[in-house]
Amino acid sequence: MxxxxxxxxxxxxxxxxxxxxxxxxxxxxxxxxxxNAIVRKVFNISSNGMLEIQWxxxxxxxxxxxxxxxxxxxxxxxxxxxxxxxxxxxxIIDSLGIVIFLIPLCLIMxxxxxxxxxxxxxxxxxxxxxxxxxxxxxxxxxxxxxxxxFVQALSELVKRIAFLKGLRSEPMSVEAVKSDxxxxxxELAAQAAKKLAGA
Numbered sequence: 001m002x003x004x005x006x007x008x009x010x011x012x013x014x015x016x017x018x019x020x021x022x023x024x025x026x027x028x029x030x031x032x033x034x035x036n037a038i039v040r041k042v043f044n045i046s047s048n049g050m051l052e053i054q055w056x057x058x059x060x061x062x063x064x065x066x067x068x069x070x071x072x073x074x075x076x077x078x079x080x081x082x083x084x085x086x087x088x089x090x091x092i093i094d095s096l097g098i099v100i101f102l103i104p105l106c107l108i109m110x111x112x113x114x115x116x117x118x119x120x121x122x123x124x125x126x127x128x129x130x131x132x133x134x135x136x137x138x139x140x141x142x143x144x145x146x147x148x149x150f151v152q153a154l155s156e157l158v159k160r161i162a163f164l165k166g167l168r169s170e171p172m173s174v175e176a177v178k179s180d181x182x183x184x185x186x187e188l189a190a191q192a193a194k195k196l197a198g199a
């Protein structure tokens with residue numbers, strides 16, 4: 001098991017670095033979008049290439065950031081159910097979900113998306129829009145993103161199994177932390193509930 005935990009630590013570190021780099025794609029997409037809108041309104045000029053690069057960056061954020069989201073436990077889960085279960089039960093449910101659903105999904109998506117990338121690379125496929133971009137970078141995001149999610153799924157599975165065997169104190173590396181906005185929303189909801197109860 002120690003060798004698997006070392007693998008898990010390597011994957012976690014790698015996906016954490018990728019996630020921190022991917023954040024810059026958001027800034028790039030915002031700046032390009034704002035610049036494109038200003039140029040279009042002021043000079044009445046538009047560029048399909050600039051529109052498409054926004055889409056590529058936006059797709060990159062989601063595809064390359066999926067493993068990072070899983071690592072930091074900020075992916076979608078049914079909190080009102082999982083919060084009522086023990087950590088052990090949650091670790092078992094997570095492990096089954098990873099093995100039965102997530103790993104097969106990642107492998108299927110990698111196998112199905114790889115030929116699209118290869119064909120676009122070999123043919124030099126371009127966008128059908130005038131002034132559009134080459135397509136292979138967008139197609140590459142699919143197998144790459146699901147590849148990152150796949151190795152993170154393996155890492156998370158190792159951590160859940162290690163927790164179930166008593167080799168770790170926590171089933172996850174990082175617990176999701178509530179944002180200031182979430183805390184404020186909970187406080188406002190609690191105040192509203194008190195007012196309704198008092199009325």
